[in-house]
Each structure stands twice: as structure tokens, then as C-alpha cells.
Amino acid sequence: MSLAPVNRTTYREAVREAIREAIRRDPRVFLMGEDVGRYGGAYAVSKGLLAEFGPERIRDTPLSESAFVGAGIGAALGGARPIVEVMTVNFSLLALDQIVNNAATLRHMSGGQMSVPLVIRMATGAGRQLAAQHAHSLEGWFAHVPGLRIVVPATIEDARGMLWTALEDPDPVLMFEHQTLYNMEGELAENAGPVDIDRAAVRRPGRDVTLITYGATLFKTLAAAATLAGEGIEGEVIDLRTLRPLDMNTIFASVRKTRRVVVIDEGWRSGSLSAEILARVAESAFYDLDAPVARVCSAEVPIPYPRHLEDAAVPQSAAIVEAVRALMPAPVSR
Amino acid sequence: MIEFRMPTLGADMEAGTLVEWLKKPGDAVTRGDIVAVVDTDKGAIEIEVFDSGVIDRQLIEPGQKTPVGTVLAMIRAPGEPAGALPEPAGAAPEPAPTRARISPAAKKAAEQLHVNLDSVEGHGPGGSITVADVERAASGGGTVPGTPDRAIGMRAAVGAAMARSKREIPHVYLSTTIDVSPTLTWLKAENARRPVTERLLPAVLFIKAVGRACAEVPDVNGFWTEHGFAPGPGVHVGCAIALRGGGLIAPALHDVNTKSLDIVGREFADLVMRARAGALRSSELSDATITVTNLGELGVESAYAVIYPPQVAIVGVGRIVERPWVVDGRVEPRSVVTVSVSADHRAVDGRGAGSFLTAIERALQAPNTL
Numbered sequence: 001m002s003l004a005p006v007n008r009t010t011y012r013e014a015v016r017e018a019i020r021e022a023i024r025r026d027p028r029v030f031l032m033g034e035d036v037g038r039y040g041g042a043y044a045v046s047k048g049l050l051a052e053f054g055p056e057r058i059r060d061t062p063l064s065e066s067a068f069v070g071a072g073i074g075a076a077l078g079g080a081r082p083i084v085e086v087m088t089v090n091f092s093l094l095a096l097d098q099i100v101n102n103a104a105t106l107r108h109m110s111g112g113q114m115s116v117p118l119v120i121r122m123a124t125g126a127g128r129q130l131a132a133q134h135a136h137s138l139e140g141w142f143a144h145v146p147g148l149r150i151v152v153p154a155t156i157e158d159a160r161g162m163l164w165t166a167l168e169d170p171d172p173v174l175m176f177e178h179q180t181l182y183n184m185e186g187e188l189a190e191n192a193g194p195v196d197i198d199r200a201a202v203r204r205p206g207r208d209v210t211l212i213t214y215g216a217t218l219f220k221t222l223a224a225a226a227t228l229a230g231e232g233i234e235g236e237v238i239d240l241r242t243l244r245p246l247d248m249n250t251i252f253a254s255v256r257k258t259r260r261v262v263v264i265d266e267g268w269r270s271g272s273l274s275a276e277i278l279a280r281v282a283e284s285a286f287y288d289l290d291a292p293v294a295r296v297c298s299a300e301v302p303i304p305y306p307r308h309l310e311d312a313a314v315p316q317s318a319a320i321v322e323a324v325r326a327l328m329p330a331p332v333s334r
Numbered sequence: 335m336i337e338f339r340m341p342t343l344g345a346d347m348e349a350g351t352l353v354e355w356l357k358k359p360g361d362a363v364t365r366g367d368i369v370a371v372v373d374t375d376k377g378a379i380e381i382e383v384f385d386s387g388v389i390d391r392q393l394i395e396p397g398q399k400t401p402v403g404t405v406l407a408m409i410r411a412p413g414e415p416a417g418a419l420p421e422p423a424g425a426a427p428e429p430a431p432t433r434a435r436i437s438p439a440a441k442k443a444a445e446q447l448h449v450n451l452d453s454v455e456g457h458g459p460g461g462s463i464t465v466a467d468v469e470r471a472a473s474g475g476g477t478v479p480g481t482p483d484r485a486i487g488m489r490a491a492v493g494a495a496m497a498r499s500k501r502e503i504p505h506v507y508l509s510t511t512i513d514v515s516p517t518l519t520w521l522k523a524e525n526a527r528r529p530v531t532e533r534l535l536p537a538v539l540f541i542k543a544v545g546r547a548c549a550e551v552p553d554v555n556g557f558w559t560e561h562g563f564a565p566g567p568g569v570h571v572g573c574a575i576a577l578r579g580g581g582l583i584a585p586a587l588h589d590v591n592t593k594s595l596d597i598v599g600r601e602f603a604d605l606v607m608r609a610r611a612g613a614l615r616s617s618e619l620s621d622a623t624i625t626v627t628n629l630g631e632l633g634v635e636s637a638y639a640v641i642y643p644p645q646v647a648i649v650g651v652g653r654i655v656e657r658p659w660v661v662d663g664r665v666e667p668r669s670v671v672t673v674s675v676s677a678d679h680r681a682v683d684g685r686g687a688g689s690f691l692t693a694i695e696r697a698l699q700a701p702n703t704l
Contacts, residue, residue, distance in 0.1 A: 290439040329457040
């Protein structure tokens, strides 16, 4: 652990600090998106940056995701290192053609002559009563697409450190920031800097069951693991961090130890990332399993607006605890 | 709907008294679950179920003495609706075949630990067998002591079975005296390096040697049926165990030929303990494919035993004694034991039984390969 002094900060400030560092360190970096400049960003991430860096580096765009993501791709092809902010993952669907048909394919279709060193940041997830047009978790869709790297910072450290590493990547990186995390407070080392975007992290070690998750659900999973520990069940919590490519080695190592696995994914169950992870576990670690694979996903409904329905629609700690209990052996009384 | 019947726990059992239901209507059961305790002349036996499903209704109340084969309970097959009426004749769909739920890791562990999964009770989700269940089985745990009793009934039961055996089975008897000095030397050295709790008894070597010989001469391992000899589904060696307070019981050690000496030793210790505590499983009492009786403890030099029907052979082991023995042309004091085999002449000839005896001798004299 670092012995450097730590500061109290928030996830939002950590993302902002990462953007400031990138703009300062590399003249090719600029931020572009709806309301990122004068308004300071829909989630106030870029507040103050326009005044600090000026309109060349902090650029407000028209309300056309297709246009400004396409412009970002063009800038990246031209040698810039754009950070494009899309307000929410729902709106990114307007730019799906640019992301999937252009950004993800150009290296391949140009025979390696072109690369698109672009970072697209967007908010994702439910929990702030923003209803079905702002609150879905579609990062798993993007994780389906070859040519993209998908990263999901869950911790303040990753919010601070993933952006620079993503900008270093010669190919497009999509970064998903969960809406409920921006206000999360925590400590960050004063000298915190870039972190890797290749490996999953074990956030809590345990011997009995592997709990795989990412993003804001990490904290619900950690809460569930704490509850389970009170019952003598030690859950090992893995934060995926990167959804594509998946760090299966970390997952396999854990499953081989615990023999039980639950994926907790705010995405819908059908055709989801959770399905992909569990299929790979079944393919490669089948003989290590001591219980069926299991998952906790969002209900298959558009995310509701009312608080109680929104809470009921997405994975909560209680459901995670239940899913784990169902995998554990009955007590042996004899 | 599946009929769960009073099982037969050996040739000498005609009826049992239901002591207790361990499951109630509505409970899900998985093949291998213990669902009831039945009192027989040989003690209180835990009765396993051989199908999976949900107990629909129980037809017999505790306390009732019930002939073998009587339907004790009806079990709903998976997917069958509750309280289903009997299906109209001809239209009944075959119930889906059920299979034991065994986790992949448990299956692998069972292979490594040489555990017979048929005798393992599952405690995982849905009654599945997990690694922990296999490990428990391998270490011989997982049973409750019951209450020993009822010597008189047992005397009658043993008598009935033996009378039937002598009446029906044309016994052929062979015996040989085996020099076990090198075997005992090996055992002594082996035990010297083992913790006390893991030391091997000579009896375990005999059981294992018989298991090995059964694999070599399968003609003696199995049952005499109305259609003639039926080979055993495995080598399940019944071990005649004298009960404190009188009586005799011969529960099976499963798959002795494929298990290591260590496992056989542990399982034997467990079996003796449970037999004496009256906590045997129904499968252990009904599926021995051959029996070993070891009367050496009592000082008996050789034993010619009566076959336990429907098995076709029984091995009698006497006391290990020091005798002058000719080795390489010189007389030496050696430890020798007389081993006999009683075989059902309908199933096997003297020649086959002799080969079997020779195979036991060979196995005993190479204990490091057991």
C-alpha cells in the first residue's frame, strides 16, 4: 500500500482530476460532448474545466450523438486523443453506427493502417429515478463487439486512474461510469495515478463462493458478502473492471478455489454479459464446480421510475444473499 | 407416481417394523436419501429411497410391522402434479428418468478418493452430492449411532438364513495355509510410519486381498438367482461382524477391489463401529456380493463358513499362528494363516474356487500392491 498522504474526495472529482491530468499531460487530448463546457457536464464532472482549459480543449457539441462521436473518431484518426462524453448509455444508441461500424472496425478494415485512439465516457445504470430513457445498463452490449475495450471503474482509484491508461490504448475504449457512483466519497492517495485496465480485482477474498460483478453493484455485492460472512459463508468478490476483454484467469482461479459462482449484473439476464461469463466458467471450469452456476440480474423490464419499483428491478444485496444461500450445502446434522 | 416399498435387507428378512419417517409428505427426496428407519431382526436400519421426487403420501404408520414388498409411500416423480389421480391405463407417460444430482467437482473428488457415490448422501442444493459430502464419505463419517438391541430376533434370523443356505446350496469347501510372515513384516513397517489412527489391521489386508481375488476370479463374486449365476455389479465384500450382546451381521464394504487399502481400512473401521451401534444403511445390508468371516480373533485356527444366500461364496480366515514351516529347504518358524473358501457348487467348481484361493494367497503375499 502507498504510504503517500490521502485526500478525501468523490468519484466525480476523481474523474475530473483524471481529465485534467490527461489534458495537461498530452496536448492532443480534449474533451467533447453535450453540455460539458458551459454547463459543466450533465453529472457536473467537467465543472470548471472550460474556465481552466478554454474552448479548444473543452468543447460543447450539438445534440447529435452520431455527429459528435463521429467527429471524435475523425479527430482520433487525425492524430488527436479525444475524450468524448455521451450523457447516458441510452443516448449512445444514437451513435451505435459510429461506434460499432466505424470506431470498432477501422483498424481491421484498413488492414492495420488506421487506428482510432478514442475514449468515450458515458453514464450508465439505475438508482437515481431517471426512468427508462436514462437508466439502462447496456455496457454488456458493447462488450459483445470485437474492436472495443470496455472498462468500468467502480472505485475512486479506478475513476482516477483508468482514463489515462485508456487514452494510451491505440484502439477505442468505452468507459462506463455508474450514475450512483458520482457522489460516492472516499479516500484517494495524493499521488494516485494511472492503473491497469487489463485485470479484474479481488475486492474481498473468500473461500466459499465467487461473486463476480462490476460497477456500482460491487458495493451491493460487498454488503451481501458482509452479511454472508455473519453466517459463516465467505464470499470472494471480484470486480471485473474490464468487461472486454474479460480477465478469465482471475475468475477461473477463484472458481477453482470456491467451486461456486454467482454473477451479479445490473444488465438484463437474457443474452447478457453474465451469461457469457457463466458459459465460459462451464466450458473451462466445469469439473471444479460444486453447485450450479447462478446469477442475479435486473428484472426484464424497462427500468421503472418510481423508487420502490426501480429498487425492485435491479440487483440488491438481499437478492445476492439469497442466491448465495441457495448454492450452499445444507447443514450436516449427523 | 412411484411406489416406495419395504426393501429386503437380506435373504433372512421377511418383514420390518417402521420406526420412524424421516421425511414427510411434500418433502422432496433424491435417490439415496434416507427416508425412514425400519426395525428388523438385525437392528434399526436407515432405509434409502431409490427414486427422486416428492413424497405424495405415506401409507404406513410408524409402529406397523410390514412384510417385505409392501408399499410404504407414494412418491411423485419430478414434474408430476400433486395428488395426481392414477393415470388411465395405456395413456401413462413414462416418468422422466431421474439421475442422482452430483456436482462435477464431487464426481471428480469421488474418483480421486475412490468413493462409491451410490452410498453418499447429498447435502448440496436440491439434495445434490457435493465435494464436502464425498470427503465426509471418504473419511467414513456421516452416520448417527442408533440403539443396539434384540438378540433373540437376530438369532432367529441368522438361523433361518443359514438353514436355507444349508438346505439349498451344495457347498464345496477348500482351504490352504498361507505363509504371511513377509506380509506381517511389511504391515509392521507400514504401521510404524503411520499415525496410530491410520494403522492397518491384518483383517483389512484379508478383505482387500479377497476383493482383489474377486476381480481376478469373478465366478465367485455375485448371486445365485433363478436364472443361474449373476455376477455382482461390483466387488462388495460383506464383513461378518460379531455384535456385542450377541448376533452376527455382514454389511458390505463397497467396491473393495478399486479402493486403496487406506480407504478400505477407514471404511471397515466405520462399518464395524456403525454395525455395533446399529446404524447401518439398507444398501450395505443387501448388496454384499461375497462375504469374509474372520474368526481368528477368537483363537480359531480355521473356519469353514456357511454361504449367505443368494451369494455364492464365503471366505473363512483363521488365526495367524506361528508354525514350523519349510522355506527353501529349511525349517523356520513362520506366521501362517489358514484361509478357506466355501463355494456354491451350482455356480462354481472346485477348480474355480481353487483359483480364487490361490489369487487370495498371491494378493496377500504382495501386500505393497494391495
